[in-house]
Every structure is written in C-alpha cells, then in structure tokens.
Amino acid sequence: MRVPSAMVLFASSTLWFAGSAPLFAESGRWAGTWRKPDGVMRKSGVYLARWVPSGGTWRLKSELFVTLKCTGSPVLMPSSSAR
Numbered sequence: 469m470r471v472p473s474a475m476v477l478f479a480s481s482t483l484w485f486a487g488s489a490p491l492f493a494e495s496g497r498w499a500g501t502w503r504k505p506d507g508v509m510r511k512s513g514v515y516l517a518r519w520v521p522s523g524g525t526w527r528l529k530s531e532l533f534v535t536l537k538c539t540g541s542p543v544l545m546p547s548s549s550a551r
Contacts, residue, residue: 480517491520491529498533504541512539 480496499512513536518529 490528491518493518502541507541509541511535513537517518 479526480494482495484493486492494517496515498511498515499510502511510547513534515533517531519526520529521527
C-alpha cells in the first residue's frame with residue numbers, strides 16, 4: 469500500500485447514527501500529497517468511515533476514500549481512456 473508523504477483529513481461534514489445497531493458513519497473531504505520522482509502529486513476527494521463501539525470507546529471499522537481531483541505529477545494518474 470502506498471502512503472502519501474502528507475495527508476490531511478478535514479473535519480467531517482456529516483455523522484449518521486444507526487437506529488438499529490451500535491454504529492455510526494462519518495463523511496467528509498480529504499486531501500493528500502505524494503512526492504514522486506518527477507514532482508509532487510496532489511489528490512483530494514471525499515471519504516466515508518464506519519465506526520463501532522469496542523472496549524468502551526469507538527473504533528474505526530472501515531473507510532473508503534474516493535479521489536475526485538488529481539494534479540501535479542503524472543505518475544499513477546489514471547488516463548482518460550481507462551474509463
């Protein structure tokens with residue numbers, strides 16, 4: 469798994485509490501910066517996270533990051549023909 473040189477998660481924009489189970493979902497925006505051999509790549513988008521109770525606290529169970537914008541280094545950028 470590739471980890472960005474710096475990643476910032478902005479404050480969540482929405483929280484949903486489940487009425488039928490002890491869990492909640494969180495969504496918001498994210499931004500990341502990767503250092504590549506040919507420059508810096510910046511990506512940003514939205515995320516969704518699922519939280520569950522565990523041992524008297526809340527634990528992150530799963531998360532999804534969707535890239536909506538990518539600028540900078542062309543390394544690893546999806547081509548427009550790949551859709």
